Amino acid sequence: MNTDHQFYPYPSKRMAVHGRKGMVATTQPLAAQAGLRIMQNGGNAIDAAIATSACLTIVEPNSTSIGGDSFALVWTKGKLHGLNASGPAPQSISIEKVKSMGYDSMPGQGVVPITVPGTPASWVALSERYGRLPLSTVLQPAIDYALEGFPVSVEIGRYWNIRFHEFKNKFKGEEFAEWFKVYAPNGRAPYIGEVWRAPDHAKSLQLIAETNGEAFYRGELAEKIVHCVNEYNGFLSMEDLARYQVEWVQPINVNYKGFDIWEIPPNGQGLVALLALQILKDFDFHSKDSVDTYHKQIEAVKLAFVDGLKYITDSRSMSVTEKELLSEQYAKGRRGLIQDEAILPEAGEPIPGGTAYLATADEEGNMVSFIQSHAGDFGSGVVVPDTGICLLNRGSGFSLNPEVANRLEGGKKTFHTIIPGFITKDNMPVGPFGIMCGMIQPQAHVQIVMNMVNFMLNPQAALDAPRWRWIKEKLIEVEPQFPDHIAQALIRKGHAVQRAIDSGMFGRGQIICRDEKTGILTGGTEPRADGSIAVW
Template sequence: MNLDAHTYPHPSKRNVVYGRKGMVATSQPLAAEAGLDILKKGGNAIDAAIATAACLTVVEPTSNGIGSDCFALVWVDGKLHGLNGSGQAPENLTIEAVKEAGYESELPKFGMIPVTVPGTPGAWAKLSEKFGKLPLKEVLEPAIIYAEEGFPLTPTLAKYWERAYNAYSRLFKGDEFAPWFETFSPGGKVPKVGEMWSSPGHAYTLRLIAETNAKAFYEGELADKIDKFFQKHGGYLRKEDLKAYRPEWVTPINVNYRGYDVWEIPPNGQGLIALEALNIIKGYDFTHMDSTDTYHKQIEAMKLAFVDGMKYITDPASMSVDCKQLLSDEYAKERRKLIGEEAITPEPGKPPMGGTVYLAAADGEGNMVSFIQSNYMGFGSGIVIPGTGIAMQNRGHNFSLDPKHDNALKPGKKTYHTIIPGFLTKEGQAVGPFGVMGGFMQPQGHLQVVVNTIDFGLNPQAALDAPRWMWSEGKKIHIERHLAPHIAEELSRRGHDIKVELEGGPFGRGQIIWRDPKSGVLIGGTESRTDGHIAVW
């Protein structure tokens, strides 16, 4: 790994950032600075991460909200901890109920049906309780102030806000969607770049969560409001579902890639896909970054890993294979044999039996956090609980209605989840957190960032700014327009269906913080494809 600030093989819009006492990197400047303020008040990296995450529900509602799910990888005292903050399907939500509602092939994207129990408020409280230094009330205060007093919209935020409003105005016709418009486009007006927006209901909700350590959301006043609204509009979520929820501490999974351990959250997250793909490509030597063969082999490995993930990843209790089987060297060798000179249409293998926000935070004491939080598709389901600012996620859309599928919908089950935090260690020491948000782009972004960092020695900013590719289906590969034309042409000759994208949004938004093991200096990179920002001390 090369942390040289001058290592920029592709055009970069930002310089790499250095600090010593603390660093917070995320997609919205106000949220990153809120986390840094908490560090300066005596909080640690965990407090800073919670403060930033809560603030993001206010200042970037186009990607996440109080009704989100989240996951975290937390490095404390020389050990990596994992927290699964995703919720389960309501007890009344069954395959039969969905089909009776008129949906035969898949769950709808919007409305009451795809809403599962939001895990984020409970996860904030759990993280604070186990690792935080400051009271949750103090940690959530910056988010509460922004919700009450308002903030000016940043360019990327305003673009996606207007895009959502235009789409929702066509799609959302029922009364259950009225609170979304009342909350996010009051008076029929969408906030523009630089205009102020506030949400008193959001502030009130955050204060209740802070004062009760999230119990108000799962057992008290907020749970009652959620239950009442879902019953009124024929939804399935109930107070009993909320009360039954518990965030879950989990053991992170990893593979060793060229001497570095790459860590991910285990299923129901899709980090397994990134690890399987890395396990496949570690059998190759990549000598040149801008080589057609380098791109081709990464793409083919990712396709093979992705189809496995889509077949097997779900709530661990329902998986027909386990992570060890999919991440075994034996299985990686078998999958690697399928990669030739031409693009293939991938099929799942048979292992040997046996809208999202991301943030990274670090403090001067060595604690580091990789944290991701999402409503899934932009604002989520389109369901907002009246007067609360709670925008509910639509994670249930990922469930299968095929009862034989590993990810088949069942009451109380957690679905396949796209959001994944990443973490890097070497020889038992923390290197640092990384992540690239963006739906099914996420494991692909993780693979590319790891390869850029380890194989080609790019610093955090250069690793993020490098041109990206994204596999979508079959042989279709989307590429950024600044990827070298000769590589795109050669990939096309190898059978890849290449589509050049004019916008960077589909390729995800990443953040990285590495720690120099000798000096303790923090080195950060933030996403140039959005309003990315690093707050540093």
């Protein structure tokens, strides 16, 4: 994998960034700088990841919050570790109860889709197991930004304003009143460049820091969360919060062209990316910008996604295992379905056997791939009074069809869209990578991995390249800058191609790679966002 600067025929806002002692890459400059300061003040890459994550809940509030979920892949002491900090549905919820409230499918906002938040528990778990500094020190930059305020950055301000106008017309119930009080204090979204302060967020972060997370799951904050949800006929209870524990999991991988690509196992959709790469690995790709390359990528992703949507849910409820889905025999059968024309994908039968991303690395060799979300911009839209905590709506991913794998059940985790990625080669770390934004994530993982492995693009060029995303059946959407001659050639192969008017739904990613021989770090950050790399 080449991390040197090189020519690429698409416009780039940035060049790849190099450093030696430490690097933080994320979608907001203030959060990246906060993580770097933690490293410069004696913390490691894990401390920096926690600090950056906490800051993102303040400086990028449309994408993530204290009341969201998280996943992480952590390379430390020669091994990769996985953390699943997604939360389950409340124990008392059921398909019957939700349907009795008049719903035919899970609602997107309000109290019904609220699940147990896992992000604060992820900070505690990472700090206790791998961190060097006290959690109170690591969370202090986020507390400072919340108290003192910060000027809203460009892309975040744009989406904040869009959501305000949507919510103004949509959110009429009393349960949404606190959202407008906190996030539209002047009767509007903050302007780009305007200072926004979040004193309630600061108080909540301070309580989490002082109690090592206990206040959120068993104390003062837990009581306020449950009172708020129950006041509007939700299902979350004190017991749901008190019993919550993060899961340390064994990451899953496939070997693609000599590189091991790692993801978190289900309930996350990282398995979809691995399924697609497993299908693609035996093809030869000679040019990035050829219709054959794009066609095979799209067909493999389609096949992987229909399998993922059929089978992925809480791992305890899956009818097949990731090992069965990733078997060579199964991949061979799926690979054989890819012909010269676009197909309508169908799930196979294997033989039994609103998001923010960040990456950090330090000079000791620690590296973190961390992703967090409250699902959809501003999650459920329900903000707990006097806390600033915007609760997630991850339960909206459940199905009310009792016959499908991802059906709603109390205490169960839903199919989860947010996925951190990591690359190794010969049992040595290459580095963390990730793309945020719903169902594009595994599709973009495939495109990013192939950009770097097959076509030798450096991290920044790999992110700059135009993307496509599969929507359904034979329909794909391409970015405005996607080459027209390729789009036309894909149409001739039977794909239905539509061109997006902007790049808002094509994900925002970060990549850090380490050169094994020199230890030099090379980073790329997303040109579609306010991305930034802080480095020393």
